Amino acid sequence: MALYLVTGGCGFIGSHLAAALAARGDRLRVLDDLSTGSLDNLLPGAELVQGDVADAALVRDAMQGVAGCFHLAAIASVERGVQDWLGTHRVNLTGTIAVMDAARERRVPVVYASSAAVYGDQAVLPITEDAPKRPLSAYGADKLGCEQQALVAGHVHGIPTLGLRFFNVFGPRQDPRSPYSGVISIFCDRLSRGEPVTVFGDGAQTRDFVYVADVVAALLAGMQAASVEAPVLNVCTGRATSVVELGRTIAAACGVAADIRHAPPRAGEIRHSLGNPAQARALLGLGEPARLREGLDQVVAWLRDGRPGLARQRALEAQLS
Ligand code: NAD
Ligand code: UD1
Helix, strand or coil: CCEEEEECCCCHHHHHHHHHHHHCCCEEEEEECCCCCCHHHCCCCCEEEECCCCCHHHHHHHCCCCCEEEECCCCCCHHHHHHCHHHHHHHHHHHHHHHHHHHCCCCCCEEEEEEHHHCCCCCCCCECCCCCCCCCCHHHHHHHHHHHHHHHHHHHHCCCEEEEEECEEECCCCCCCCCCCCHHHHHHHHHHCCCCEEEECCCCCEECEEEHHHHHHHHHHHHHHCECCCCEEEECCCCCEEHHHHHHHHHHHHCCCCCEEEECCCCCCCCECCECCHHHHHHHCCCCCCCHHHHHHHHHHHHHCCCCCHHHHHHHHHHHC
16 A cells, blocks of 8 residues: 555546545545645545645655655646746646655656647657657647656656656546636536537647546556656547537537537647557557547536536445445
8 A cells, every 4th residue: 555646636637546546545645736626626535735836845745755656736728828828837847846856855756747738730640759849839848848857857866757648638527617628528518508619710620539547547557667767658549539520529429419619719729639559558558548439428427417526426426335
């Protein structure tokens, strides 16, 4: 029974990782400032260190006695990086350096969330890990900075790390009610309530949507793969879906007509994002990823249940058993 630090553990992906760590008998310390995460997503029984991941002293304390750190805390929205360049940089890059700095005394392995945003637009699809990095947004540039700092962490300080370039992650507990939320959570929420959705641009832009359970499998397996070489792997499905097609598929999953409106494209947008999952599958021993529709059905069911956080869901399950 090991103790792990999960930064961002009250967020969408962090809450799923927390549940999976607990299910295999591990203990958990969560560091989160609850800015986009919520207390309702805190795993019951987990220790909470509430505060800022860029606060070096706080992170150093939170790192005490842990077997490994999963670093997920970040401002996860590309659009917020456009609006608040410096503020998102502080959290997304300085926060990562604070985590690696705190890991250095005992060389605690760190598995951290990078992003497909490091690639920008690529001529060759699907994208393999060695493709040239051309981030188009502050968010992507900071995630690339995290990967470069991980090289320093390994080379200079002997800290084992693994970076996981998540493509577009979706699933239950992804907050649908902020303008900065992921497209699937927004579309499922609005269409299931009979409201129209807005597509930015022509909607022909494509994304590789990966279900959160597959991301958690990569995170868990990734802790053993962390090394001072600072490897990075794609976490994706190898399947592309356009935003308009997504709107239609979600409308079908909700049993409503697709009411799709258009607005101007967002700044700093990638046109096509499609990953090659082969390396991660081979190195981490991952299985076949969930189909888009399977995952969408889970999101729609979660919305129908009133969007419970992890804690409320645990309480509901306890009542039923
Ligand atoms: P999320 O917003 O649900 O989770 C982020 C968590 O970090 C939240 O609980 C938030 O409160 C916390 N946090 C934010 N700023 C903080 C700060 N200054 N100090 C401490 N905690 C802070 O987002 P998510 O989708 O779960 O993303 C998790 C990680 O995965 C992020 O690093 C994100 O960049 C990365 N990622 C996400 C996606 C995706 O599609 N969701 C894709 C690629 C990478
Ligand atoms: C997402 C993640 C980011 C991650 C990146 C990796 C979120 C909020 N962001 O960025 O953390 O690093 O994937 O690939 O999860 N769109 C609409 N209408 C809407 C909302 C979005 O048309 O109401 C479009 C956007 O313009 C974009 C696509 O849907 O073309 C996806 O947008 P979004 O879900 O915000 O994700 P990314 O910007 O791809």
